Amino acid sequence: MKRTLVALAAFCALSPVFAQSSAPAAASAPAVQSAASAPAVAKREARVEERIAQLHSSLKITPQQEEQWSKFADVMRENGRTMADLYRQRIAQRDTMSALDDMKQYEQITQANADGTKRLVEAFEPLYTSLSPEQKKLADSSFREEHGKARHDRAHRRPHAAGADAASATKP
Incomplete structure (x- = not known):
């Protein structure tokens, strides 16, 4: 049960990052893309920082828990940057990718997601262990609510189109 909760917490902590990482606009030249996406990058990083601050506050992290x-x-933060970079690459290359390239890139994103979740669980477990019973209840509730919200948000983002466009649009 505890491992499931930690995995759920990790997923919930990451899901807002993933949801926000998929929206930057594509540009034709890499330099133009970097300049055009700079505000989007700053906005995503700000959202990650807001989530971190919100969790810190809602979990009532004590000075003794600050290290964890x-x-x-x-x-x-690292997971957010990794996923943002991968999505930026995907968007920049989407018009020139073959179906095989698309599948390989999707595999890379999926693997990065799994690896990031594993690292997040590994970092969260000692923190969760250090939480008081009251803080654990707050964490359980906070992550449960965030997970439900993320699942609801993903369900409403899925396109209703048919065929290959619908299949490829459901990927990150």
């Missing part, structure tokens, strides 16, 4: 918290927050 800091490790967890750093993994959230």
